[in-house]
Amino acid sequence: MVIRSCNLETVCGPTSTLPKNDLPEVAFAGKSNVGKSSLINAVMNRKSLARVSAQPGKTQTINFYNINDEIYVVDLPGYGFAKASEKERERWGKMIETYLNTSDMIRAVFLLVDIRHAPSANDKQMFEWMDYVGYDPIVIATKADKIKRSQLDKQIKILREGLGATKDTIIVPFSSQTKQGLDTIQDFLAQVIEN
Template sequence: MIIKKADLLITAAKKEQYPDTEVPEIAFAGKSNVGKSSMINALVNRKKLARTSGQPGKTQTINFYNINDTLNLVDLPGYGYAKVSKNEREKWGVMIETYLYNRNQLKEVVLLVDIRHEPSVNDKQMYTWIKNCNFTGYVIATKADKLSRSQQMKNLSVIKKSLYISNDNLLYPFSSETKAGVENVWNLFENILGIEE
């Protein structure tokens, strides 16, 4: 996709704060620090559209990014960060659930996992939840630049097994650093939404 325009529309904590847009949405779920914000920046070829942080648990709202006025990319709060209070974690859970169950514009939820590690219990729960909400079950394995090609293949196979992914077309390696996978991910999103470039 040729990016002509990419804007942060709004950061929302409640349903009434969601943007009043009709364009289709693709949301990203994943644990804290898995690289959701970095991936959005890489996809739109901007360094600081989505705020990244070395500190896990930074995204505590649902962030809506409008691309070319044709779709919104939605960054959901990261889960599984131990230093956040139980109360905060529960609030995030409700926030994510409200969005997943009430947003008609939402066309797909994509799970991000770190390619270097086997998916955690939280990842598996999130993936099951995504599938139970009748989404396809696409997974993007981030930080691919941290591994050699052969190690990537090995780890992708572990991820597939761990999440019971039977279809190779559901799993995409990605690197925000080298931009490897950007084109494949955009092709995927265009196919999901039926966008013709």
């Protein structure tokens, strides 16, 4: 996929009205610090359009990146930030829920989980919820450079079981450092654009 242009077009806070877009949307969700900004930057082939933060839990907005005037990459707020108040957590959950429930243009939903750990209760809840609203979430197992190749199958199994995913759920190992898995993710986007 050749990135000719990409712009952060809309930023929605908890009280903003979501945009009515007429291009297909692909959404990325995951707990804070999972590597979502790094992945989005890699997909867009930009160093720092999506903010990679040393301070987890800062992004509380839904960000719509227009790529090539062909597709929106939608960056959902990172959840599960330990220091967040109950109220903040509720707000993030609501934002994600409202977006997934109201946008007509969502064509793919990606859930990012850290390849090194068993999924958290929040990850599982998010997976179940995406499934419940009718999407087949594609799981991206981030920070794949942090494990040995020989551990890969075992970690993928832990993720699949922990999320309650079926054998049909696609799990893509990904690393923003080595770019492992980037082609696969870009192929998904290209497919969405073609259909």
